[in-house]
Amino acid sequence: MQDEQMTRMYEQMGISETVYRFGRQMEEKLAERFASIDRTAEYNQMKVIRAMQENRVSEGCFHYTSGYGYDDLGRETLEKVYAGVFHTQSALVRPQIACGTHALSVALAANLRPGDELLSPAGKPYDTLEEVIGIRPSRGSLAEYGVTYRQVDLLEDGTFDYENIEKAINERTRMVTIQRSKGYQTRPSFSVAQIGELIAFVKKLRPDLICMVDNCYGEFVELTEPSDVGADMVVGSLIKNPGGGLAPIGGYIAGREELIENCACRLTSPGLGREVGASLGVMQSFYQGLFLAPTVVASALKGAILAANIYEACGFRVVPDGRESRHDIIQAVELGTPEGVIAFCQGIQAAAPVDSYVTPEPWAMPGYDSDVIMAAGAFVQGSSIELSADAPIKPPYAVYFQGGLTWPHAKLGILMSLEYLVRKGLVRL
Numbered sequence: 193m194q195d196e197q198m199t200r201m202y203e204q205m206g207i208s209e210t211v212y213r214f215g216r217q218m219e220e221k222l223a224e225r226f227a228s229i230d231r232t233a234e235y236n237q238m239k240v241i242r243a244m245q246e247n248r249v250s251e252g253c254f255h256y257t258s259g260y261g262y263d264d265l266g267r268e269t270l271e272k273v274y275a276g277v278f279h280t281q282s283a284l285v286r287p288q289i290a291c292g293t294h295a296l297s298v299a300l301a302a303n304l305r306p307g308d309e310l311l312s313p314a315g316k317p318y319d320t321l322e323e324v325i326g327i328r329p330s331r332g333s334l335a336e337y338g339v340t341y342r343q344v345d346l347l348e349d350g351t352f353d354y355e356n357i358e359k360a361i362n363e364r365t366r367m368v369t370i371q372r373s374k375g376y377q378t379r380p381s382f383s384v385a386q387i388g389e390l391i392a393f394v395k396k397l398r399p400d401l402i403c404m405v406d407n408c409y410g411e412f413v414e415l416t417e418p419s420d421v422g423a424d425m426v427v428g429s430l431i432k433n434p435g436g437g438l439a440p441i442g443g444y445i446a447g448r449e450e451l452i453e454n455c456a457c458r459l460t461s462p463g464l465g466r467e468v469g470a471s472l473g474v475m476q477s478f479y480q481g482l483f484l485a486p487t488v489v490a491s492a493l494k495g496a497i498l499a500a501n502i503y504e505a506c507g508f509r510v511v512p513d514g515r516e517s518r519h520d521i522i523q524a525v526e527l528g529t530p531e532g533v534i535a536f537c538q539g540i541q542a543a544a545p546v547d548s549y550v551t552p553e554p555w556a557m558p559g560y561d562s563d564v565i566m567a568a569g570a571f572v573q574g575s576s577i578e579l580s581a582d583a584p585i586k587p588p589y590a591v592y593f594q595g596g597l598t599w600p601h602a603k604l605g606i607l608m609s610l611e612y613l614v615r616k617g618l619v620r621l
């Protein structure tokens with residue numbers, strides 16, 4: 193195909209020739225990194241297929257079940273497939289798990305008892321967990337049940353403070369929670385290898401401590417998962433990476449048999465455990481989404497890296513920077529002005545397959561201390577494996593963006609965000 197044809201197609205989409213050419217130059221420089229991402233996807237794709245084959249996934253796994261859901265073949269097989277992918281003894285994968293926070297809340301509450309202490313050796317956990325734990329007082333928090341919490345902040349350079357972690361562990365410490373992705377903080381995300389070192393350190397001091405990893409946004413970014421380096425439980429959301437954009441709801445917890453059994457009893461009821469919970473027709477999308485997840489994650493990663501390089505070249509601070517290795521799919525860009533983050537988000541929205549005609553505006557979202565703007569034209573509401581962006585309207589005016597079910601769409605979204613910034617005179621190419 194002629195480049196002429198492509199340029200015209202982008203023009204029809206609203207991307208000027210200048211922006212298109214600028215993006216293409218950047219993309220050409222990234223060929224080697226993209227090839228390495230494709231190799232990771234290739235490896236992880238086989239990991240998924242192998243787990244499906246070994247567990248004899250069949251057409252019967254996709255049948256609709258309702259009511260109690262006893263002997264739900266699709267559900268039971270899918271849980272074995274997840275255990276196969278994460279190399280764990282067991283897994284709980286359910287549409288009844290409403291989101292990532294719910295999955296984490298179940299994993300914690302199921303395995304802590306009154307008098308136990310939870311330790312976060314990697315600083316402050318994700319916002320929503322503050323209420324689960326009771327860092328911010330909240331109805332039904334772990335704190336209300338007599339579970340205490342202790343936290344060791346990261347050192348200035350973003351590494352683990354081993355000395356104080358050792359001091360923080362006491363006879364009541366029962367569980368350690370480690371968040372792989374930075375989420376919406378400015379610290380770096382941890383590699384699986386770093387998480388492995390931290391777990392080894394903790395286990396050397398106290399082999400009986402349960403190490404849980406919040407794996408949100410990290411699945412399939414690397415060749416291994418935290419469960420390959422000693423994590424007793426890994427936890428995540430199906431409307432992020434492992435749902436592959438197709439799962440309409442759900443969460444997973446994979447790990448040691450006994451711990452997962454506790455989770456099942458907490459999620460449903462003591463005595464019922466994993467035996468109930470009908471899958472209500474979502475199984476096909478769970479399987480197919482998991483099947484697609486490695487390549488979907490690769491698309492999102494390429495988008496994040498292209499954006500980092502484009503915006504770095506335009507003079508903005510980006511986290512991670514254009515060259516850093518990646519441990520999750522989130523990209524932060526500090527645009528420095530309210531107009532900048534608004535234009536960026538409006539560009540992402542304008543490139544969406546759904547709700548592209550909507551203009552996002554900042555609003556006072558509950559739970560946030562400043563106005564927030566969100567761009568999301570997603571098939572699944574709130575899905576952040578789909579191309580999406582959000583930004584609190586406060587200094588340093590950073591936008592966080594992630595996702596992209598296909599690489600061409602991720603690229604279009606980024607070029608459109610740039611187009612909007614150029615039109616507003618906020619970037620000059």
Ligand SMILES: *Cc1c(COP(=O)(O)O)cnc(C)c1O
Pocket residue numbers: 291292293294318320371372373374375406408409429
């Ligand atoms: C998204 C996320 C969560 C919470 O997931 P929800 O599905 O939004 O409840 C927890 N931890 C991290 C690191 C996340 O990125």
